[in-house]
Amino acid sequence: MSRERRIGWVPQEYNEMTPGELAQRVDFAKRRLGSRLTILGHHYQRDEIIRYADYRGDSLELSRRAASTDSEFIVFCGVNFMAETAAVLCSPEQVVIQPVEEALCPMAEMAGRHQAVATYEALSSVWDEPVIPITYQNSTADIKAFVGEQGGAVCTSSNARALFEWAFDQGGRILFLPDEHLGTNTVLDMGMPEEALGVWDPLHPPDPATFAEARVVVWKGFCWVHTGFAEEDVAQAREQYPDALVIVHPECPRPIVVASDASGSTARIIQVVEEAPEGATIIVGTECHLVDRLNDEHPDKLVLPLSRRACGSMAMTQLKHLAYVLDGLIEGETHNVVTVPEDVARSARLALDKMLQIG
Ligand code: SF4
Structure with missing residues (x-):
């Protein structure tokens, strides 16, 4: 099978190496490349x-790391929109590499530029106030660029509220993606x-007049991991662990958030676990690699997943993917480089900068 047709392709020798051999390769490359290399790992990555x-974090923390490092090579272990954001924020001399270039976030792929432009125009035709687009960080560079061109901003799950308040202070109404x-x-x-809210289904675009009174229209995109939790999961957790705190990520549907004790970004979830007293039980509704790691790192507490949901x-x-791209760097070859066209990067940077200023 050709290299183009295989997801996560590596030369056969990497498929045949033992975990110990792969670890030796990575250790050696890290020592050899030193400060020329920064490896970024999202919290949802495998152990x-x-x-x-070198740094682990959520997408915002890692974007900031990418923007502040002087390393020549940034290997971003996450999904494509994160590596794209790093490429947008880094200097042109830096090289951003994604070990598996086909690792895309399904939610980010649910919003395309043409659909977003059409929706923006449709809402502009029924709203007297300006439409201010705000996009979640989990979106493609094309969407961030569209938002930047229209004077909007990027947000994260930590600062979405601050960005919404900023948009209202501008006298606008919000199109939120994805x-x-x-x-x-x-x-x-x-x-x-609830009447202030409208849901825009890009697959079945509604009559924009039905959103004339809405102040915020949200795109009908979703995360497979966080929409997989059910209210019954919360009820079951409460029955089994009556004293536990249940906290979920705000990518979960509203009924799950309402049934839980708290909701918060990945950074907030980590903070809640760290600050919980010894002996506490915390049930967490987010990606299970992070939940398992929190449990391992806090042996004095019990940290359990609301249900086991992994991001594929x-x-x-x-x-093996990390070893392959690092070996390439030692040999002077760059595999799986992520680039963003300069005109797209320029507009996307406007939307990201606005978030960094406001949020
Ligand atoms: S957890 Fe959800 S939002 Fe995050 S990368 Fe996976 S699908 Fe995308």
Whole structure:
């Protein structure tokens, strides 16, 4: 089979190496490349990858790391929109590499530029106030560029509310992409009524006139991991662990958030676990690699997944992929480089900079 047709392709020798041999390769490359190399690992990555990350974090933390490092090579172990964001924020001399270039976030892929432009125009035709697009960090560089061109901003699950407040202060109404649930949770947590909210299904574009009274229209995109939790999971957790705290990520649908004790970004979830007293039980509704790691790193507490939900895209990156791209760097070859066209990067940077200023 050709190299182009195989997802996560590596030369056969890497498929045949033992975990110990792969680990030796990575260790050697890290020593050899020194400060020329920075490895970034998202919290949802496998342990075998996180072990070698110079920095681990959520997408915002890692974007900041990418923007502040002087390393020549940035190996981003995550999904494509994260590596794209790093490429947008880094200097042109730096090289961003994604060990598995086919690792895409399904939610980010649910919003395309043409659809977003058409929706923006449709809402502009029925709203007197300006449409301010805000996109979740989990979106493609094309969407970030569109948002930047229209004077909008990127947000994360930590700062969505601050960005929404900023948009309202500008006298605008909001088109939020691409996560229906983060948008919905943000609006309702701000105390706005449900009537202020509209859901735009890009596969069946509605009559924009039906959104004439809405102040926020959210794109009908979703995360496979976080929409997989059910209210019964929360009920079952409460029955089994009556004293536990249940915290979920705001990419979860509203009923799950309401049934839980708290919701918060990945950074917030980590903080809650760290600050919980010894002996506490915390049930977490997010990707299970992170939950398992939190449990391992806090042996004085019990940290359990609400149910076991793994992100298949994040799990695509294995030690053999990391070893392959690092060996390439030692040999002077760059595999799986992520680039963003300069005009797209320029506009996307506007939207990212706005988030960094406001959020
Ligand atoms: S966990 Fe959800 S939002 Fe994150 S990369 Fe996977 S599918 Fe995308």
